[in-house]
Amino acid sequence: MEPALVRSMRLPGRVESVDAVAAELVAVWQAAPDVSARDRLRVETALVEVVGNVVEHALVGAPDADLEVRVSVEAAAVVVDVTDPGAPLEVDLAGAVMPPADAVGGRGLALVLAVVDEAVYRRDGAVNHWTLRCERSEP
Amino acid sequence: MSDFEVTVTDDGIGVVRPLDRLTMVSAKRFSGHVADLIGGGTSRIVVDLSGTGFVDSSGLGALIAGLKSARQAGGDLRLAAPTEQVTTILSLTNLDKVLRPRDSVESAF
Numbered sequence: 001m002e003p004a005l006v007r008s009m010r011l012p013g014r015v016e017s018v019d020a021v022a023a024e025l026v027a028v029w030q031a032a033p034d035v036s037a038r039d040r041l042r043v044e045t046a047l048v049e050v051v052g053n054v055v056e057h058a059l060v061g062a063p064d065a066d067l068e069v070r071v072s073v074e075a076a077a078v079v080v081d082v083t084d085p086g087a088p089l090e091v092d093l094a095g096a097v098m099p100p101a102d103a104v105g106g107r108g109l110a111l112v113l114a115v116v117d118e119a120v121y122r123r124d125g126a127v128n129h130w131t132l133r134c135e136r137s138e139p
Numbered sequence: 140m141s142d143f144e145v146t147v148t149d150d151g152i153g154v155v156r157p158l159d160r161l162t163m164v165s166a167k168r169f170s171g172h173v174a175d176l177i178g179g180g181t182s183r184i185v186v187d188l189s190g191t192g193f194v195d196s197s198g199l200g201a202l203i204a205g206l207k208s209a210r211q212a213g214g215d216l217r218l219a220a221p222t223e224q225v226t227t228i229l230s231l232t233n234l235d236k237v238l239r240p241r242d243s244v245e246s247a248f
């Protein structure tokens with residue numbers, strides 16, 4: 001079995017990182033060209049939501065803190081870990097449901113769950129740790 | 140850097156074209172453009188998504204908020220020419236039912 005391709009990136013805890021992380025992903029896909037367009041879309045959609053959640057909630061009031069993103073392209077799945085040293089979050093992934101169509105907010109976590117096969121949030125000591133897993137489809 | 144093109148057609152329809160991405164980074168500026176159009180008397184608005192490669196939940200929220208504002212002003216907000224990612228996200232969030240995308244800006248109203 002081929003070893004996983006692993007890329008790590010560190011981003012400032014600012015809203016601009018929501019777009020910057022997508023630019024970083026472009027480099028990952030260049031190194032892993034066999035990941036299908038559909039899977040790229042799923043990973044980017046979920047990762048952007050999580051980074052948005054981190055900068056908007058965990059790292060608000062911590063302008064000097066960074067978040068770290070680790071993308072691992074394995075044979076069967078793309079696994080993304082996002083960690084930050086910010087405030088602990090009350091995340092209810094199990095209870096995240098898509099809000100009514102006329103709602104302005106509240107779609108982020110439901111959208112994550114809609115595109116990934118597994119999403120986990122946990123507090124590791126003083127660190128928030130998200131893990132997203134997308135099983136790979138055929139290229 | 141995301142940006143926008145904003146025009147008003149001869150028929151008085153406002154067209155907002157997000158370039159590149161409509162996300163938490165740019166959603167407030169999008170809402171500002173929509174508010175400016177409505178404040179200037181243009182409440183029929185088309186969001187031209189042909190150049191928008193990516194939308195996130197903040198972008199979706201801005202579209203819904205714009206739809207509500209336009210309708211309150213007696214107009215409407217409609218989407219045109221969404222790209223693949225945007226179409227997928229609209230479907231996953233059931234927003235394609237209320238923001239039924241049109242094929243083109245010209246056919247939106």
